[in-house]
Every structure is written in C-alpha cells, then in structure tokens.
Amino acid sequence: MKKLLLIALFLGSAQAYAAGDAGCGLGSMIIQKNSKGLQLLAMTTNSFFFTQPLGITSGTSNCSSRGLVMTDQEVQYFVEVNQEDLSREMAQGHGEKLATLAQMKGCQNSAAMKTFGSFTQASYSKIIPSAETTATELVQNLNRELSQQSDLAQLCHGT
C-alpha cells in the first residue's frame, strides 16, 4: 500500500513537472502598438492582440481553461506575465508583485512577506541564475530554494 502511494506520488510529481516544463506559453509581454501619431484618434480603442474572449466556451491552454487560470498553474501564469517586474522586486526585496507571489506561496502577514523578500534577495542568483532564465525555470528554482527554508516554511503556512 505504502509502495503504491509512493508510486502515485512519484507519478503525480513527474506529471506536475512535465506540465511545468511546458509553461503557459504566454510569450513576451512586450508587444507592438499602433503608431503614436494616431493616438489622438485612437484614444478610446485600446485594442490588443493578446485578448481572449470572455466566457465559458473559451478554449483550454496549458494554464487556463475556459478563460480562467487553473488553480495549480496560478504561480506559473503569474510569473510568466510579470517576470520583468518580479525579477526587479526580488532584487530589491519588496514590491506589489512580489507580495502577491509571497501570498500565493502562503505568506500572509507582513513579517512573513518581509522574510520572503529577504529570502529572494539572498537566493537571487540561485532563483535567477542568468539573464536568460525562463519563467518556468524561475518557478522551479524558486520552489527548490523555498523548500530549503525552514524558517519561511513556518511563517508561510501552506507552502
């Protein structure tokens, strides 16, 4: 029975890892906009290329289903969208996006978030080892480094 559970656990984690590998495929958030000169006329259009239709019949992608982000892919999706800001906020140890990430990792109160910020500073080169680190790698590195933080685990329930 124990063996079976272990296998199930192993399979489960392997699957999670594989899904993580694929990422959400959101791509770079820097996009081309219409020329500045026409902004006057375009003042209220706000048309976008990565718009997804609202509703229940929207398709399913790696991280979202029917237009909503899957709960277990929340962190991956958030990091892919906000990798730029997060890389900066992890270095300075505070910021709104970092606080959101800390909350997703179970850190609720301000003391826990502060500790989370110090942790991302101290482990910065391990979480983001190079300028080319992808969002998927960032999430994996973050999870690995977090698992070695016993103080933080105590402060942040649910990690």
Added chain:
Amino acid sequence: MVLRFLFVLMILTPSAGWSQDTALNSLKELAAAKKVSRSPQWLRLGHYRHKPLGGYESPLRGNFFIAPDGNTDPEAELNATIDLLFSDDSQKRFSQCRYLARTTWLKAVLNIPESRLATCSERDQWKEQLGATELYIIFASSDLNSAGSSFGHTFLRVHNPKNKKERELLDYGVNYAAITGTDGGALYALKGLFGFYPGAYSMLPYHQKIQEYSNLEGRSLWEYKLALSPLEVEFIINHLLELEGSFAPYFFLSDNCSQQIIELIEVAKPSIPLSDHFRGATIPLDTVKVLNSYGLLSDEKTRPSLQSEWRTRFAGLNRHQKSKLNELVKNNQPDLLSDLSSSEQAEVLEAGLSYLAVKSYRDRNDLKNEKYRLSVARAQLGSQTQPIILPRSKSPLLSPDSQALYLGYGANDELPYLRFKYRRAFHDILADDSGLSPFSHLEILSAEFRYFTETPRLDLHQLVILQSLSTVPVTQFEAPYSWKVDLGTQPKLLPYLHFGVGYSYDLPLLDASRVTLLAVADNHALTERPESFLGGELLFMSRLWNFRSIYSAKLLQDLQLGRGLIEHSFGVSYSPSKISFRLEGKLRESQPEWNISVSF
C-alpha cells in the same frame, strides 16, 4: 419497432404541443399584461435604445437575439425568449444556461415554476471559480505621453473576496475593446471612427491588464468600487455570459468601451438612466463622473504607472546619486557606486532598474543583460530600502467638466465685444488639470461668437475642430517631443491649420513651471490665398495654488511677403472650483486684443 415508435410519436406530438402552447401562451399573456417587454429591465437586457423617430434598436449583432427581428422588436424577442426558455422540451430548456440573466429575471417576474427550470452546473462551476462578489471600475488616465489619451479608458475588475490585499492582482479584468486585428495607420483611425470594427468583451487576469496599462502605456490607473450587491454582480456576470458570441460595431467616439461599460452597469441598475447622459460622444472620464454623481463609486485607489514610479525614485536621489545613476545606465558597471553608502547604492540601483524597465517598454528592447547585472548587485546589498511612497495626485473626479461655456467681455483693437464660446470637449490649458496631463490642451469642437456692441453685429469668431498641445519635459534621461496641432476656421469660416514640434523643460519655479520651445508652421486662409508662416514659438507656463498662467511669443516669417512679425499672447486664470476666471490678451502687428471671461 422503429416505425411503431414513430407512429406513437406522431399521435402524441400534437396533444403535447397543444398543452405546451397553452402554458407558454399564458406566460406570454402574463408578460403582455405586465408590460414586461417595455420594462426598463428588459430593455436594458437587450441593450435597446430609443430610435430618434420612435421604436427601438439594439447595436448588438451576432447570436444574441432569438427572434429574427429581435434587435428592433423587444416584444417579439420576449415572446421568442419565453418560447425557447420555458418550453416543455428539456433540450430547448437547456438554453436557459445560454441566457442566464434573462432566465433569472423572467423567472421572478413571470413566477416560472421550478419544474420548468434547468440546472446549469457547468456555468455554476465556472462562476464559483470566478467567485465574483464585487465589481470595480478602472479608469486608465493618461500620464504624460499624449494629451489625446487624456480621454482615457475604462474597464472592470471582477473581485473575488478570496483575493485579499495584494492577491487582488489575481482578480479578473473585463474589458470592452475593438477587435482591430493588425490594421494600422489612417485606415485604423477611419475604420474606428465610422464603426467598421466589431467591439466585444474579453477577460484577462487583472495583473495582465496592469501590464498593458501601467507598464506598457505608462498610464496610471484609478480604481473605484461600484455600489452593487453580490446578487447584482452575479446578474452582470450572467449577462456577460449571455453576450458571449455577440458584438456591436465599435465607434471610437460614441459606442466605445465606456458606453458599453455603463450600459452593462445599467443592466444591474435599470432604474438609473446612466446612458441618457451620453448621446453622440462618450468620454470615459465623464462616465466615471456620472457614476459618481449617482453615488455609485467609493474607495478610490490609484495604481501609479511605471513611469511615475521612476520619476519619484529619480526625484528622491541627491545630486551625487543622480550623477552616479547617469554613469550607471551608460556603463552598466555597478562597481562605480562603491564610494556611496550601501543604502545610497541600493537607491541608485533601484532607480536604475526602474529606468531600464521604462526604457525597455519604450524602446521595445528587453535589455535583459543590463537589468540582470543591476539586479544581482542590488540583491547582494540585502534589505536596505523601504517601498517608495508616491505623491498622491488629485482625483480625476475633481477635474472640470469636459463641456464648457465661456462668457466674457473684451476689446479687439479698441472695438468692444461680448464673448460667447461653447466647447464640446475636453480640457483647457488654463483650467485645473487634476487627473490629466499637466500643461496640456485638448479642445475638440468649439465655437466662439463675438457681439460687437458699437457696430452692432454678431460674428462667428472662431470654430475649432481640434486644438491640442502636448508638452512632456526633457530630463537627463529622456528627450520626448512636445507638439501641437490646431485645425479650425478663423475669422468666420476661413480655415487654418497650424503645426508645431519641439521640446519642453521643467523649471523649479512656483508650484510647477514649464518652458516649451517649438518650431511652428502657421497656415491661414487655406481656401483663399493661403498665408503661410514659418518660425519659432516660446511658451512659458506656470502654476501657483489655483492660479495658472501662460505666455507665448511667436517669431514668424511671412513666406509670401518675405517679412517677419512677432506675436505675443498671454493668459492668467484663477480656478477656485470648477469655475474659472481668466484674463487673456494678444498683440500682433501692433493690434492689441484682450478679454476677461468666466468659464464653467
């Protein structure tokens, strides 16, 4: 066997159909007796609008209406809805899940028995995951890049109470936008003005919307909680699901994002005539003000753009830090900060990272290596800094109305006149600029009449189609253009077109001062013998408390006559509230002109 089954079915069908008809007919009679098809709620649910010559029309296209003429006939649509939704046929009845908001409301109004109601577990699950209990309206203002986007944009944030504090970034943003594809340039503008693009709702995580607005476009966001009960919020979500697969022609000026958002709010508040305030043009900022006037807004909160964060960080540095920052962004060598204290280094590195973030959005270049080097250096310094606090800007709700009347008295070359001016939109450089681009002017459609008391005669003095001035200061790090475009007729219907482009600089004088230097091209009397001038203009603008002033000196060369001339003009205003008092004057070729006026 099959044949026998069919035979039985054939016998059964008419009687089943008959009994269903009576039930449905009595529902329709009840609906007619209660005048349901003319009730505000039904009209809002179909987005029906009164036609100028009577009758109704809805802009919605696509698969929204059930009756063939449903978009012009609310009654036919109501009857078709009853036939489909409350039919005996369980297959048809499943359409209740397609039309959740209609079903919810009709169920209550027509006392539909439970036996005729379908369960929509798929939708219930979806709504549970969305978890919406509150709605926020988000106003995206312009920061400083363009006076044009002062018009702004509005969208909604669907709040799930599970997302406490910073987790609210995980809420969803609901946006109404034109689906423009990859059209660009003039085609894009023209198609947009005349309704060639379909507009539709879309939904994305709120943090992704923030990427678009506050990072990419440098626009600060203002959030307001809408006074809606959780049931009203659910009703709106139900209605949004109904709208899936339908669209409306998008008109940049009238049927735009803000028009649709207020019509959406009207679906939950059918008794409040929000959209009646907007016919012809819907300016996003005005819709927010109208919502506020009905007491529908609370909990104002601002989310500053990346640009404002960068400017605040830069302003917080001392002189030595600023020069180090300049070197740092040029050489990308964190070592050169070594003579600063750790906390000073941290501040410079954070400002540098802020700057690189703004720059990479502006230049569409990710600058990965530069950012990474500064980030690693910053992380090594450990906890040194506190989150920066941005100066609170004045609420856009307090800005003057976009429409204005000007009444005044003045003299042109010693001929006294009375001045009457009406402005359709949007903002006057001498008026309060709360929530708008500072030192900017954007006037769209205005007419000024002058009544000369001595002659006496009434003249159309000026017709403005567009008058805009956008000034953005040059800093140590950025050298954006300032520009102006003026198009209209003056005097009477003689058309003119003026351009100008140049640079602006902020001066540490009074509360705020800016000087702008422009190269200008003025063209008068375009339809007759055109008079063209080339030259330069110096603008000096400043603000102190509620006082504002502007002085302009233009040095122009007349291209036809080959001679130069100088034009001076000035304006001073005092705006204690939304009313503004002003004195303006001009001197051109020893012809003096002045007037005093009040605008409101």
